[in-house]
Amino acid sequence: MTEFRITRLGQYGDGIAEGPVFAPMTLPGEVVTGTLDGANLRDIKIVTPSEDRVAAPCRHFKSCGGCQMQHAADPLVAAWKTQIVEQALAAQGIHTDIRPIVTSPAQSRRRATFAARRTKKGSMSGFHGRASDTVVEIPDCQLVEPELLAARSIAEELAEIGGSRKATLAVTVTTSRVGLDVQVSGGKPIDGQLRITLAAVCDTRGLARLTWEDEVIAQRAPPVQRFSNADVCPPPGAFMQATAHGEAHLLAAVQEAVQGRKRVIDLFAGCGTFTLPLAKDAEVWAVEGEAAMVEALDKGWRMAQGLKTVTHTARDLYRRPLLPDEFYKYDAVVMDPPRAGAEAQTSEIIRSDTKRVAYVSCNPVTFARDVAQMIAGGFTLDWVQPVDQFRWSSHVELAAQLSR
Incomplete structure (x- = not known):
């Protein structure tokens, strides 16, 4: 039976050998055998295991599709997810300070x-x-x-x-709660x-x-979900960060990026994950496409104590991005778009007088595309903070600071 040497991990966590040949649940450096089915290796046997191979902490790992990476040591997974971010940026010719990844603990998905x-x-x-x-x-x-x-x-x-x-x-x-x-x-x-x-x-x-x-x-x-001083009741099925741990680290990165700014726009604001904590120190304009989420955010703000003014708008930012003059008098922009990124909105931010952006992303590829556009428009990517709140999966999120 033909042997294959795994040289790297792919975007979805599969080991990849020369060819390319894709071998699920294998790791770089391993020698494996199996039955070749097109470009995929089946019935895999590990001949030479990697030093980074570990016993899966969950007994359901081999049959369940909920996790992809429990066979790999945490440091390897952390390095691989950081590399996903690095490679997405490098593909756009971008290099910056990438901070150590933060990983949510086991049994923390809410x-x-x-x-x-x-x-x-x-x-x-x-x-x-x-x-x-x-x-x-x-x-x-x-x-x-x-x-x-x-x-x-x-x-x-x-x-x-x-x-x-x-x-x-x-x-x-x-x-x-x-x-x-x-x-x-x-x-x-x-x-x-x-x-x-x-x-x-x-x-x-x-x-x-x-x-x-x-x-x-x-x-x-x-x-209700607690966002800073506010209790918010999201509509059924509303977006939420996957873990409280991951949310806290994304929020900390956003707060760092807009620290000292007194008037902030929060784009793709959801139910107020970032809006309401930021309102402790700044006036915030929250813009979100789903009217029910805007309503929940507003009600949470009105019932809270100790928050500055929060205004809100229900607006589809893909069809109707904010225009340059609408950023007037605001000191910073926060945006947390869906996986498709925010290409149209990014174009308008570049044309505005905005000088500080906190960008939260769940897709390094569309993030890198938008950042390349912003760099061409005069911004600098100051740093990126990867956050792994989808532990043992191929998914990675991040927060970043851009300025000009």
């Missing part, structure tokens, strides 16, 4: 989407298997908070009540009896809120 399905004997829940639609049960998952893991039984009960044998429910569970916030998609169409039954589950299970597709079935208490 939101998870469980796959739940009815079975002949009842129901089951877990995550999808690796490259599969199969549901893998994960009673000892090392990724999510223990409170979330315990919610698997709730997902199973909901599957029995409102699922079908042919479909898999997606049950998204988020921790909040007052209990679990549960949103379900892929279930039976809602009717009177199902609504009554689901409301009873919300009560007996002590959930903060239960949403079926887009309808809030019951809410025992607003599932």
